[in-house]
Amino acid sequence: MRNNTVRLALIGLLCFSTSAAAWGPQSQIAIVSTAGRMLAKERVAPLSRMEREIRQGASLTSGELELLMPYAETQPVRAILGEMEVLRAVREAGVDPYFAFRLGVLGKVTAIATAPMRTAEPVYRRMYYDDVDQRITRPGLDLKPREMVDSATYFARLDREIEARQAQLERDYRAGLGFEGTARATFGQDISRSINAVGDVWYTVLQRRGIAAGVSQEQKRTYIRRAMAFYIDRGSLGEINAAYKRFETLNVHTADLMKEIGDMMYEAGMRERAVQEYLAVLEKEPDRRDVVRRIAEYYIDLADEELDNDRLETAHDYYARALQVDPLHPFAEAKRLTTARLIRDRDARLAATRAAIAQGRDLEESAELRADTRRYAEAITQLRDALELYREVTSEFVIERRAAQAGINRVTARLRDMRAGLQESAAELTGAGSSIDVADLADTEGALQRETLYKRMIENAYEQELERLRPQVELRIDEQN
DSSP, X not given: OHHHHHHHHHHHHHHXXXXXXXXXXXXXXXXXXXXXXXXXXXXXXXXXXXXXXXXXXXXXXXXXXXXXXXXXXXXXXHHHHHHHHHHHHHGGGOOOHXXXXXXXXXXXXXXXXXXXXXXXXXXXXXXXXXXXXXHTTSOOOOOOOOOOOOSTHHHHHHHHHHXXXXXXXXXXXXXXXXXXXXXXXXXXXXXXXXXXXXXXXXXXXXXXXXXXXXXXXXXXXXXXXXXXXXXXXXXXXXXXXXXXXXXXXXXXXXXXXXXXXXXXXXXXXXXXXXXXXXXXXXXXXXTOHHHHHHHHHHHHHHHHHHHHTTOHHHHHHXXXXXXXXXXXOTTHHHHHHHHHHHHHHHHHHHHHHHHHHHHHHHHHHHHHHHHHTTOXXXXXXXXXXXXHHHHTOOTTSHHHHHHHHHHHHHHHHHHHHHHHHHHHHHHHHHGGGOSSOHXXXXXXXXXXXXXXXXXXXXXXXXXXXXXXXXXXXXXXXXXXX
């Protein structure tokens, strides 16, 4: 019993792998692309302008194909007929790029179903498909007029041709002839069989009228869901909106589908468009708490971004809007209050900064008054105080920082001027016999070093000179009296 189970499992795996390997990847793409150009030439549909999407569908990996069409490789004919009905059911929404992509997928599976050597021994099958892939650009094609694919009997008829051809090919590869035997003589016919089959399947989808039987509303919604994911991934908002409008003609939109589409948009960074979709959901179902929460999260995301960029008022407004949309949101109010506090703290810092600049300007004006009366020591002290105020202004506030820098530049330049004035005053006061080199002290001030010491020394020198000259001044006054 155990041996039978193992044998059945191995047979199942073999059937899967043989189907997956039908035609090589280059051959599959060439077959599907040629079928598209053939139908465009026959004026069945303008598929040539969507060849990129058709090739994209024909290039799906085995895993991607399994997700889209679960039976594509194990039961390809069943998968083909089912996909044909789905595409017929949604065709009224238009032959757009996603429809072309699905035609490419359908063409890939049709090529798989009509390939010779599909059920041959794996080693010979792989050898044959590799040989064809290397020569795929040089087949002599035998393209036939289109016919409708009514049922599985279409593929049953082709299967008889395929089985006969496979027996010939497998015999040649066993004998060591490889591609130089039957394969070389017939591979153009075998490629043509697959091209014609793809063309017939597509022709049936595009031309057959009437209601597609057995296609549920949920199947249509699944198609729309995947189509919107396809367009969202392409990233063109105009293309997304156009596709959405086309799919509305199918009359299968539900609030849940719209919510899913909105979520896909949001995750792709199309947040404003996603919110439009959420608002449309609320028009259908006003009590959707999940949608209300999603809109609130949108405003909180915006607020967080504004907060990161120090745009506090805008962040505060967005938090307030989130709270307005969803008063029960767990974080919106706390974030709003935190931002309000940050605004108050910033405004306090701004007021303090402006006050410091104003005080610095007052000190500059006062210093000028003292300089006018040659009271340079006092003027320098006030300028140095103003300089410290200006230097304490940070770069948080751009305009105020510029004003402070302008003040620094003014004060620095004025200190240089006063140094020269101080030197002249010192010469008048001291003469050649002074014991202190006041000019040297002025140079020290110019270097902005040892500021406190400089101030003290200058003041001491000034007082000493006044004391030394006081008798002379008093004598002259007495003489005038």
